[in-house]
Amino acid sequence: QVQLQESGPGLVKPSETMSLTCSVSSGSISGHYWAWIRQTPGKGLEWMGYIFYSGRTTYNPSLKSRAALSVDRSQNQVSLTLTSVTAADTAVYYCARHFCSGTNCYQDVWGQGTTVTVS
């Protein structure tokens, strides 16, 4: 069963750029979409975007072009970069495999999540 593990700095200063990495093991990133979802006590779960293994991306417009996703197929990793962070970006960040059964799509495998605090 494919496993995902997020990593990155736990603390980021306001206005800076944060970068998170999702390492995929026991499976390949090839052929799949990979999503990032964050969770805050106030807003709940927010779908941030996803990237196809080829590099094609789709972002939630709410992020106002601050987010960028990338893939490193040689490392079997997916990365999220978020610029100009504020306290509102404090959240648990999850990477997940975005799976589609026909036209029904959902996140079927999740990492354990990594907490990022902006302060």
Added chain:
Amino acid sequence: DIQMTQSPSSLSVSVGDRVTISCRTSQSVGSYLNWYQQKPGQAPKVLIYGASNLQNGVPSRFSGSGSGTEFTLTISGLQPEDFAIYYCQQNYIFPDTFGLGTKLEIK
């Protein structure tokens, strides 16, 4: 964005109970509605996709129904491991959106 309204926000229930959780969407999403379970300190886990399809490995006591704007997750015969927060998610209209969750608590 499509707004997702779950009810109730919390529910006190007992082992063995039949539980029904509702999710309403601000516009029709057809059958493009998923349900997730989240336990403390863990990531969400998909239970139901496409409104009524049981994800592989999920116990059959979980079932989903509905279409359009009204959806239901039912747990028939609540087990101790089912005390968790349940979320609905629509993936019909971009961007995907989630409900705020329904927390099942022990009565």
